[in-house]
Amino acid sequence: MIACRYFDGVSSRAIAASVVATNDGVRITGGGVDRIVDRVGLSFAPSRGDAPSRIAFDDGALCEIPDRAAAESLFAALGHRADFGDRIASRRSTLALVVAGFIGISAALYLWGVPLAADAITRGMPAEWQRTFGVRVLYALEARGIFQPSTLSAERRDRLRLRAQQMKFVDERPTFDVIFRRFKVPNAFALPGEFVVVSDELVALAKDDDAVLTVIAHEIGHVAHRDAMRGLMRATLLSALATWYVGDASTIAATVAGGLGGLHYTRHDEHEADLFALRQMRANHVSTQSAADLFRSLMAWRPTMSVERADRSSDVPPDAKKEDVKKADAKERVRIPVYLSTHPATEARIRMFESGVASDE
Amino acid sequence: MTESPIDTYSPRDARPFVFTGTGSEYFKIWIVNLALTLVTLGIYSPWAKVRRLRYFYGNTLLDDSPFEFHGSPWALLKGRLVALMLLVAYSQAGKISTMLWFVVVAVLIAILPWLLWRSWRFRLANSSYRGIRFRFEGSLAGAYATFIPLILMVLGPTLVLVLFSSGFAAPRVIAGKAMGAYGVAILIALLVAPWFVYRLRAYRHRHARLGASAFAFNATVGGAYRLAGMLFLTLIGVIVCSFLAAFLGGAIASLPHYESRSMMPIFVGSAVGYVALLSIYPLAAARLQNFAWNNTTLDGQSFQSRASSLTLWGIDATNLLLFVVTLGFYWPFAMMRRARYRIGSLAWFGDPDTIARSAAIGNVGAAGDETADLFGFELAL
Numbered sequence: 001m002i003a004c005r006y007f008d009g010v011s012s013r014a015i016a017a018s019v020v021a022t023n024d025g026v027r028i029t030g031g032g033v034d035r036i037v038d039r040v041g042l043s044f045a046p047s048r049g050d051a052p053s054r055i056a057f058d059d060g061a062l063c064e065i066p067d068r069a070a071a072e073s074l075f076a077a078l079g080h081r082a083d084f085g086d087r088i089a090s091r092r093s094t095l096a097l098v099v100a101g102f103i104g105i106s107a108a109l110y111l112w113g114v115p116l117a118a119d120a121i122t123r124g125m126p127a128e129w130q131r132t133f134g135v136r137v138l139y140a141l142e143a144r145g146i147f148q149p150s151t152l153s154a155e156r157r158d159r160l161r162l163r164a165q166q167m168k169f170v171d172e173r174p175t176f177d178v179i180f181r182r183f184k185v186p187n188a189f190a191l192p193g194e195f196v197v198v199s200d201e202l203v204a205l206a207k208d209d210d211a212v213l214t215v216i217a218h219e220i221g222h223v224a225h226r227d228a229m230r231g232l233m234r235a236t237l238l239s240a241l242a243t244w245y246v247g248d249a250s251t252i253a254a255t256v257a258g259g260l261g262g263l264h265y266t267r268h269d270e271h272e273a274d275l276f277a278l279r280q281m282r283a284n285h286v287s288t289q290s291a292a293d294l295f296r297s298l299m300a301w302r303p304t305m306s307v308e309r310a311d312r313s314s315d316v317p318p319d320a321k322k323e324d325v326k327k328a329d330a331k332e333r334v335r336i337p338v339y340l341s342t343h344p345a346t347e348a349r350i351r352m353f354e355s356g357v358a359s360d361e
Numbered sequence: 362m363t364e365s366p367i368d369t370y371s372p373r374d375a376r377p378f379v380f381t382g383t384g385s386e387y388f389k390i391w392i393v394n395l396a397l398t399l400v401t402l403g404i405y406s407p408w409a410k411v412r413r414l415r416y417f418y419g420n421t422l423l424d425d426s427p428f429e430f431h432g433s434p435w436a437l438l439k440g441r442l443v444a445l446m447l448l449v450a451y452s453q454a455g456k457i458s459t460m461l462w463f464v465v466v467a468v469l470i471a472i473l474p475w476l477l478w479r480s481w482r483f484r485l486a487n488s489s490y491r492g493i494r495f496r497f498e499g500s501l502a503g504a505y506a507t508f509i510p511l512i513l514m515v516l517g518p519t520l521v522l523v524l525f526s527s528g529f530a531a532p533r534v535i536a537g538k539a540m541g542a543y544g545v546a547i548l549i550a551l552l553v554a555p556w557f558v559y560r561l562r563a564y565r566h567r568h569a570r571l572g573a574s575a576f577a578f579n580a581t582v583g584g585a586y587r588l589a590g591m592l593f594l595t596l597i598g599v600i601v602c603s604f605l606a607a608f609l610g611g612a613i614a615s616l617p618h619y620e621s622r623s624m625m626p627i628f629v630g631s632a633v634g635y636v637a638l639l640s641i642y643p644l645a646a647a648r649l650q651n652f653a654w655n656n657t658t659l660d661g662q663s664f665q666s667r668a669s670s671l672t673l674w675g676i677d678a679t680n681l682l683l684f685v686v687t688l689g690f691y692w693p694f695a696m697m698r699r700a701r702y703r704i705g706s707l708a709w710f711g712d713p714d715t716i717a718r719s720a721a722i723g724n725v726g727a728a729g730d731e732t733a734d735l736f737g738f739e740l741a742l
Contacts, residue, residue, distance in 0.1 A: 005426070009492035012572075012716035014426075050381040051420045051427045060718070062492045064426060085397060085412055089389035102396040 002070045005052075006033055009060030019055070019063055021077050026055065028063060044080040046072060109241060118233035122226050127175075127194075130229050134193025142181075150180035152200050160209060164196075164216050170283050174224040178216055186301060188215050190222035192229040205301065206294045214277055214291035214353070221276030227269045274349065282356060292353040375665045375708035380701045382420040384694030390416055391693040407437035418488065421704055424713040432487040470516075474508035475501065485569060493716050499568035507564040511557045518546035559585035566657050573719040580656035588652050595644050595670075603637035636681070643677040644670045646703075654707060662711030668703060676702055 006017040006028055017030030025038040041058040052064040053071035065071040081087070088094045141147040150157060161178045176194045186202035196219040198212065206212045222228060281288050394409035411434045418430040447469065454465040478501055485495040522543045559582055566578035647668040654666035680695035 007426075007492045010718045011714075012491040012493055013714045014491075045415070045419060045429070047419065047427075048386045049383055049420060051422055052425065054419075054427070054429070056429075056492075060492050060494075062429075066425070083408075083412070085390070085393045085408070089393045095389060095392075098396045099392055102392060102399065105396075105399055 002065055002067060002074060004028070004066075005064040006030070007062050007064070008033070009057070009062065014064075017063070019065065019074070021074055026063075026074075026078070039078055042078070044075045044078070046075055046080070046082070110238070114234055114237045114241065118230050118237055121233050122230045125229065130226070131193035133229070134191040134195045137191055138195065138197075147181040147183055147197075150182055150200050152180055152203055156203070160198075160203075160212055160216070163209060163213055164220070167213075167217070167280060167284050170279050171224075174220060176220050176223045186298060188219050190219045190228050192226075192232070194223050196220060196223060202294075202298075205297045207290050210286050210288075211290035211294040213286060214281055214288050215294070217280040218273045218277035220280070221273035222269065224276065225269065225272060227273065231269065274352065278352070278356060288353045288356045292350050295350050295353065375663075375710045376424055376713065377708040378704045379422045380420055380697075380704040381422060382416060382697045382700060384697045387416060387693040387697050388690075391696075404438075407434040407441060410434075410437060417700065423490070423709065426491050426713065429489045430487060431489065432483070436483075470512055473512065474504045477508065478504035481565065490571065491713070491716065493572040493718050496570040496719070497565075497568055498570055499564055503564055503568070507557075507561050510553075511561060514550045514553055514557055517550055518543055521546040555585045555589035556582055562653055566653070570719065571659060571716055573717045574660040577658045577661070578656060579658065580652065584652065584656070588648060592645050592648060596641060599637055599641050599644075602640075606637055639681070640674060640678070643673040647673040650703065650706075659709065660711055660715065662709060665708040665710065666706055667708075668706040673699075673702060 001018040001020050004017055004019045006015040007013070008015070015031035015033055017028050017033055019026050019028050021027075022036060025036060026042065027036045028034070037057055043056045045054040045056065047053040047068055052066045053068060053075070054065070055063040057063075065074070082090065088098055138147070157180050160180075164176075164178050174194070176196055178196045178198065180198050180200060180203070182200040184199075184201065186199055186205050188196065188198040188202055190196050196216055198216060198219075202215065203212055206215075277291075278288065281291075390412055394405075394412060397405040398409050411430070411432055414430040414432065418428040421428050451462075451465055451469065454462040478499065481499070482497045485497040488495045522539060559580065563578045563580070566576050569576040647670040650668050651666040654664040657664050676698055680691070680698060683691040684695055
């Protein structure tokens with residue numbers, strides 16, 4: 001006989017009663033109540049804490065049992081089995097397995113699942129899409145004034161573009177479009193949609209066309225490998241994964257996780273693009289020595305050394321104090337990363353371009 | 362450490378709600394939910410949700426009796442499939458044509474009030490206390506009357522901006538006129554927001570039933586605007602703090618050795634700013650809870666909500682810290698702490714022994730419940 005509170009489902013008034021197991025069900029007695037209910041018409045809700053356990057009847061009545069241990073043995077005697085999830089969680093060994101398994105699967109997803117999925121998605125994406133996306137990004141950057149029209153001579157731009165287009169390609173010839181913009185720091189990158197964007201400042205730093213061509217080839221490598229879109233997909237999938245894992249709060253944690261995780265992948269892409277550039281330059285008999293020199297110059301580059309000092313006048317009045325000029329510099333530096341923070345700039349890489357031979361060939 | 366806001370209790374006072382869930386117990390439920398959902402590629406998720414809800418309900422006590430959730434995972438699964446189809450329709454439409462995408466979005470917006478209405482009916486019809494079921498008796502027309510203004514308020518500014526822009530092809534230059542119109546639209550939206558949110562709350566509370574007893578909502582629009590004013594002041598305070606944080610980040614950026622690692626200081630500055638902005642949520646949540654429940658009655662007897670913004674903020678802040686430090690595994694413990702405080706700050710002046718069953722109980726399909734969830738509408742207003 002286990003003490004319980006009985007509710008008849010018609011009123012919320014508690015009736016102090018007792019419950020006992022019978023041959024094939026339970027019997028509730030007390031306070032004017034005496035009913036026998038078959039096992040079939042019962043559902044059990046065991047409790048795992050201070051809340052009472054409950055037996056629910058078909059007709060809406062229910063019985064609350066405060067004594068947890070007694071309720072457990074009663075339910076067991078009546079053949080109640082916890083649902084699958086609870087059974088797994090109740091045993092230490094299986095629970096530990098679940099936790100370990102979960103960590104393992106999450107790690108696997110992060111290391112392999114997300115890159116594979118991003119790759120598959122990018123490959124399945126129509127080229128037209130990527131181009132539209134790239135165009136929008138370009139417009140957005142131009143609308144914000146981050147990209148300004150190039151001030152290089154048309155002749156120089158055309159010459160570089162022509163050389164890029166006329167390159168012999170080792171593998172299948174990728175579609176690409178080389179455009180020049182001024183964005184106050186020397187950099188070059190590939191946008192989705194086959195755009196290779198090169199900054200005037202980078203061209204200004206280079207000794208000759210060969211160096212610029214090597215950089216362009218590297219970026220074409222990114223285009224050929226669809227790295228930009230893939231990187232975006234990775235970041236999106238990662239943050240989607242993080243958001244799902246975290247649930248409906250802490251978007252900051254999810255964004256952080258997604259952002260930091262995404263950085264890990266780009267090193268591999270960069271190296272692949274380097275190999276692509278090296279192969280290209282070799283096939284076209286272009287020396288990569290001047291590119292190595294360009295990288296050295298980039299390592300030493302500071303905004304104050306920029307040839308295009310006139311740019312800054314658009315942000316800061318000519319009679320501005322030195323502190324304001326420095327602040328404007330800091331803001332510029334901050335808007336687009338210098339080439340080297342998005343491309344690995346190790347000595348090894350520079351030497352690789354000096355020799356013209358990839359480190360793992 | 363006690364975080365209970367109710368220190369003195371005598372029988373004539375309101376009966377408190379109590380949450381008895383523990384982090385260690387919920388952790389088991391949570392981790393198994395995650396693992397099984399992952400392994401089954403999401404198919405387990407309705408079962409996971411039911412387990413979670415049953416745990417929360419079953420550990421919410423009033424007068425030593427728990428609440429109960431009766432929803433069937435199969436019903437939820439059907440709902441998830443419907444939601445999935447809608448999601449696919451939405452994402453595919455854009456690939457086919459912009460016109461189609463607009464049509465799909467318009468249809469989704471048109472059925473949204475219906476879905477939410479269904480979700481409330483499902484949720485309440487599958488909730489019970491001491492064997493007596495809840496119900497939602499708001500009309501569908503009422504749902505539309507409540508939701509359409511809200512939807513317009515949320516989408517209005519964007520619509521205005523789109524209408525005023527020269528087109529979609531080249532958003533290079535957005536005319537000053539368009540920006541001005543956008544600003545005005547946002548302002549109007551902010552001004553009517555308290556009113557519309559108040560109407561939403563009123564609609565939800567006024568038509569809720571427990572057995573033969575009815576809930577009532579007696580807040581005034583004026584009260585809603587006073588609350589909004591207080592939240593606005595809080596927002597100002599938080600914005601000031603986040604500006605300071607951003608400034609700090611910028612100051613670090615201009616230090617000499619941060620040249621090639623230019624992303625880091627921004628990152629730190631904006632992270633701090635984010636945290637500051639996130640603070641708005643607990644500060645607002647406590648006040649919203651108090652406003653909503655202090656003005657609600659069941660059977661004529663009032664509820665009492667005494668959640669403190671500062672305490673809730675403290676709980677959320679420490680929760681976030683521990684969450685980050687434990688790489689997320691603190692989550693179930695954090696949820697329990699939060700629920701314990703929020704539920705513990707609620708009480709009811711009525712007598713729990715006086716609820717009686719009502720004649721009419723129907724069976725509501727689950728499609729509404731899940732679609733509302735999948736599109737992120739966890740309406741905790």
